[in-house]
Amino acid sequence: METKEENEIKPPLKFSNGVDHTKKVIEIIDVSFSYGNDEVLSGISLDVHKGDYLGLVGPNGAGKTTLLKIMLGLLRPTKGEVKIFGTELKEFDRWADLGYVPQKATNFDPNFPATVKEVVLMGRTGRKGLLRQMNKKDEELAEKALREVGMEQYEHRLIGDLSGGQQQRIFIARALAAEPQIIFLDEPTSGVDMKTQDDFYALMKKLNQELDLTLVLVSHDIEKIMGEIMHVVCVDKTLVCHETPEEFLKDSHSRVIAGENVKFIGHHH
């Protein structure tokens, strides 16, 4: 169900780079989500195309992360339908095609006894399937992923001994090791310094353009990502906009969201 409403909101997109608009990798059709009686997302419809580099923005508590988790199959929508690579979520089983870089701080024990290589190898787990042991090929793919993010010299270091920015590269390598088609990143640049942020966006550009990966990035740092992404999706319970960064900066309704976020950034940083 391609809603009329969505067509009204969404201005014609200018297509750049390697986005293939004939191939929808994700279709979100009129999706709502509630925690108990508290509706977090309402009537969201959105297509993500192959090769896109999508920024998901919105004020704090607007449901960005919830939407991301719905796309990853971590949350089931209360209403509506999600298709990944054309398959309905309920029947979808190619989870290893979706890479996930979670918000670092929430999920990670810095004292966990694992080397960088052991962490990257975890990314192979879903691809292997149950009852299969890791082999030489998995090791090679883990090493290759480490080279992609420029961290091969840290292979034997403990994950907890690295800096925040380095750890994030390792988690990106972990996602890459599964050889995914899409990578989802949740607030990847929160709490890292400017230089690390620049390195991060350079790496994202490389993954998107050279490795042809579709990227979905949740961020509240609107100013920064506008110069990086191809399309921006603004969420504030409903889908507020889906357009190019140029259009976003021109649109007045977006400025409201941007304004809220600038305020939000000011409070927390």
Place this chain on the structure above:
Amino acid sequence: MDLNIFQYSFMVRGLEAGIIVALIAPAIGIFLVLRRYSLIADTLAHVSLAGIALGLLLGINPIYGAIGVTALSTVGIERLRSTNKVYGESSLALFLSGSLAFAVILLSLANGFNTGLFSYLFGSIVTVTQNDVYTILILSGIVAAVLAFFYKELIYISFDEEAARAGGIPTRTINFVLILLTALVVSLSIPIVGVLLISALMVIPVVSALQFKRGFATTVLYAEIISIFSVIFGIIASFYLNLSTGGTIVLIMLAIFSLILLVAPGTKKGV
């Protein structure tokens, strides 16, 4: 007095059973410690006492009684937790005290508390029969095989459960398997260290090995070495000094842990 430990077949059996348990306990213990599940081991240990009491009452091998009751309780604990009607920890407390109460009632029915109970509470390798050794060997083999099959999933879930789930790992199933294996290992460890000291066997070698701050595989290896050394040394020492075996093993483990805390290079990096 010339006492050769190997002249006594019960000591040989005790050592055999002890070494098997020493190998398997840290292998599962590392996941319990890293997942903050240490309390589950302790709960299941107390639950196993109800199984032992049931075994004594019905005249079946108490180890089998323990396996049956701990496995059933595992299902019960998971069910109760998944209803979200009580907090996870509270469900453990319910099962811990509930099964202990059940055990006390069963034991009072079975002609009150006897000396046999003492050996189940604190372990007594003297009572290990050849059949027990075979049972421990076979069941430990099963636990080791299942652990090996799910090893990569268990590591991933322990490190980052959400990312593992997003990657299509059946986390609920794996969590359940982990607790079921814990129930088995708890039951197997009863003759060696007894109900009250089992969680020590699973936890202390792992916590000690973690102090070295190494990678996962290396940490497991260190925990195994500490565990096997403590159990062998503990059994031999308790024999010559005429001490409780379980208590001796656990105190040796604690001594090693304290020593490591003192000397371990806190900032050491690498594998």
